[in-house]
Amino acid sequence: MALEIWGVIRKLKEEVESLFMEIIEGRRAAALQAMAGHIDDEDGQQKNDYYGQDLLGLMLAEMEAAKLEAAAPLCGQRRRRQQLGRMYTSRQLMDECKTFFFTGHETTWLLLTWTFMLLASNPTWQHRARQEALLFLHQHGDMPDFDMLSRLKVLGMILLESLRLYTPATLLAREAFSSIKVGDLEIPKGLSVWVPVLAIHHDKTIWGEDADEFKPERFSEGVAKACKNQMAFMPFSFGPRNCVGQNFAMMEAKIVLCMLLSQFTFHLSPSYRHAPICILTLQPKHGVPIILRHFRP
Numbered sequence: 001m002a003l004e005i006w007g008v009i010r011k012l013k014e015e016v017e018s019l020f021m022e023i024i025e026g027r028r029a030a031a032l033q034a035m036a037g038h039i040d041d042e043d044g045q046q047k048n049d050y051y052g053q054d055l056l057g058l059m060l061a062e063m064e065a066a067k068l069e070a071a072a073p074l075c076g077q078r079r080r081r082q083q084l085g086r087m088y089t090s091r092q093l094m095d096e097c098k099t100f101f102f103t104g105h106e107t108t109w110l111l112l113t114w115t116f117m118l119l120a121s122n123p124t125w126q127h128r129a130r131q132e133a134l135l136f137l138h139q140h141g142d143m144p145d146f147d148m149l150s151r152l153k154v155l156g157m158i159l160l161e162s163l164r165l166y167t168p169a170t171l172l173a174r175e176a177f178s179s180i181k182v183g184d185l186e187i188p189k190g191l192s193v194w195v196p197v198l199a200i201h202h203d204k205t206i207w208g209e210d211a212d213e214f215k216p217e218r219f220s221e222g223v224a225k226a227c228k229n230q231m232a233f234m235p236f237s238f239g240p241r242n243c244v245g246q247n248f249a250m251m252e253a254k255i256v257l258c259m260l261l262s263q264f265t266f267h268l269s270p271s272y273r274h275a276p277i278c279i280l281t282l283q284p285k286h287g288v289p290i291i292l293r294h295f296r297p
């Protein structure tokens, strides 16, 4: 049985990797074709956006630039690029794509899924969120920028409370590279340390007796005032390996919420069964069926 599972995992891994490789090679081929047809822009400068402006495009353009520089006589810039390790192989590029896809996709859909469940079960907060979204869209139109989105206070509080109660990444794993002492704890070299984020987010000694309740107002004056120790709120982790996509994720979630709240009301389907389970991330075992109704202001 165990061997069978490893076989399935290996097959899935190969499938995912060949899919990413196909995307990368497809992008490269399209860029080469575009370059062959149109080398210079109006100022006679070589264009560098043939690969596209998304993350994959930027990484491919950087790889190409590093390759060209490697072929040129050694200069300061070339040395700098090599120092920064930008001479990626296609395999490394594919690994980067995998990291971003898996860390960025599932976590964000889980944040949105749990937030819709919470709003559908809390009509008062749903109403407050919709009022804010409608006012925001009225003031800023369809193309809000990052600064504007950061002013969405009610939606921000709701998302933080959702990240606290149903944090997508339920635990953080680390390994001690050397023996250290943390408070009273002696941690020997090589020990695996798991930080139980979900349990910390529900700890009544930190958040109060209402720790299990949905109360976005606890974040009305920021994270520092919401609990006894602001390090206890860690949906995106802390330190040098924390989430590089956290601002992007919050921005994305606010845009999706604004758009849907302005057009629909949400109600939990009677078939909804509340069953969060941890499969690395915190997922609704039976999904979150929601009934949408067109909203007319």
Ligand code: HEM
Pocket (backbone or CB within 6 Å): 099, 100, 103, 104, 105, 107, 108, 111, 167, 168, 169, 172, 173, 234, 235, 236, 237, 238, 240, 241, 242, 243, 244, 245, 246, 248, 249
């Ligand atoms: C609600 C959404 C998200 C949550 C809750 C989340 C959570 C986390 C957490 C807890 C970590 C640290 C893991 C650890 O320390 O072991 C992490 C790392 C990471 N996240 Fe996110 N993430 C989210 C969205 C995103 C998005 C949208 C992206 C990319 C666009 C992203 C990219 C990454 C990457 C690349 C890392 C690894 C950073 C490193 O190892 O240096 N995440 N994320």
